[in-house]
Amino acid sequence: MVTMKDIAAAIERKAPLQLQEAWDNCGLQLGHMASEVRRVLTTLDVTPDVVAEAIEQEVDCILSHHPMIFKGLKSINMGTMQGKMIGDLLCHRINVYSAHTNLDVTGGGLNDEVATRLGLQDIQGLEETGRDVAYKVAVYVPVTHSDQVRKAMGDAGSGHIGNYSHCSFSVTGEGRFLPLEGTNPFIGHAGSIETVQEERIETVVPKKLLGAVLGAMEQVHPYEEIAYDVVALENAYDAHYLGRIGNLPYPLSIDAFKEVLQSVFPHSQLRWGGAKVEQVQRIALCTGSGAEFIKVAAKQNADVYITGDVKYHDMQLAKELGILVVDAGHYGTEYMSQTILKGWIEDAFPHGEVEVIESESQRDFFFEV
Secondary structure: OOEHHHHHHHHHHHOOHHHOOOOOOOEEEEOOOOOEOOEEEEEOOOOHHHHHHHHHOOOOEEEEOOOOOOOOOOOOOOOOHHHHHHHHHHHOOOEEEEOOHHHHHOOOOHHHHHHHHOOOEEEEEEEEEEEOOEEEEEEEEEHHHHHHHHHHHHHOOOOOEOOEOOOOEEEEEEEEEOOOOOOOOOOOOOOOOEEEEEEEEEEEEEHHHHHHHHHHHHHHOOOOOOOEEEEEOOOOOOEEEEEEEEEEEEEEEHHHHHHHHHHHOOOOOOEEEEOOOOEEEEEEEEEEEOHHHHHHHHHOOOOEEEEEOOOHHHHHHHHHHOOEEEEOOHHHHHOOHHHHHHHHHHHHOOOOOOEEEEOOOOOOOOOOO
8 A cells, every 4th residue: 555655755755855945845735644545646736726636536645846835824714715725635635745946956856857858968056055964874794795785775875976876885804793692693693702704884875865775774684783883974965956057069049949948848938038149058947936046047157047937127137147038937947847746656656556647727827818
């Protein structure tokens, strides 16, 4: 049986909650972590139309990008739109879980997806939001099982340094122990001191993966009682970024670039502003509402910056800085979040334990007349 806890864990392995901004409210919005989940609906926003769709489709969980609840609720008034949604969701036992800025920031998340669809190369983060706390994990393993333990820890995410994975260091020595009465040692007998050829395996682990790495190690380690150390490191580890910046393989004229944008953002009503340029190659982007990073994009020599929710004076600033800005809309730059969430759940449950459908009722709140 797949539970809401399993669904949350699948999302948080990809987009840990600690990556969210301080003002955000990611995670379980409504429901119970122990409830069974067989059918999931993914969406950008939780709206009355989406709730009605979820009820009609008989789903057990809505996965959204934008949190349904941003601020604390003082009351649940069924006469309000939000109150009625909460009441309907509770009546039909539908859980709601949101992955917002953690989905924006994480590697392989929303901003990386857009950068990939644009065909960017040499992709880097745009604005740093923080760095991982890292730990050194050292575990003592009999030499007969060292490769198995080392691989399990690496597969769970330990040993990532730059563009290298499964990095570790090992040294061989003698381990000694005295099994006491009531123990069931893998090697030796109770009451006799044992000396065993062991390896000390050292590797580095980011905080977000520490539990998973230790769990993987414990599953394959042969000892009844495992000796290991976890030491916090002072040196910096992986940085996290909002937005991305990269280069097209070759410069594009504005007309050619417009065609690319219309393909990548088919639901956007593109608005162009700032400085007029003849061609573009270095592209910066931040999905959703990212006008605050226009200066950052200009400082990193971007020819164009793509985001949403751009105001008049933001475009004035862009013109002064000499950078083209394309407002592709909040919805237009983030609608594919529901596709990403769908893919993550399907990857986590590859044998069809959970059916995932994308919302067909979600629409942009802006429209043409």
